[in-house]
Amino acid sequence: MDEYVAVSKIKLARIEKELSQAQLAEKAGVTRQTIGLIEAGKYNPTLNLCLEICKTLNKTLDELFWGD
Numbered sequence: 679m680d681e682y683v684a685v686s687k688i689k690l691a692r693i694e695k696e697l698s699q700a701q702l703a704e705k706a707g708v709t710r711q712t713i714g715l716i717e718a719g720k721y722n723p724t725l726n727l728c729l730e731i732c733k734t735l736n737k738t739l740d741e742l743f744w745g746d
Contacts (some may be wrong), residue, residue: 681690686708687737687741687742687743688716688717688735688742690743691737691742692703692717692735692739694735695735695736696715697712697734697735699713699714699717700713702731702735705729705730705734706730706731706734708727712727716731728742728743732740734746
């Protein structure tokens with residue numbers, strides 16, 4: 679899967695939930711900078727972080743990271 683597509687899905691899901699990068703970061707237990715880097719495709723999150731992001735955004739791994 680194209681990395682840009684996954685990044686776009688994360689950002690769109692965050693915006694749909696009306697969360698700022700800082701709010702998502704706090705809920706996922708990371709810094710705002712980490713969320714920014716993930717959305718920009720400059721940081722490869724751990725599986726645990728992917729799961730926390732999915733849980734916070736009420737999405738599955740397939741929907742945010744591995745889906746078409």
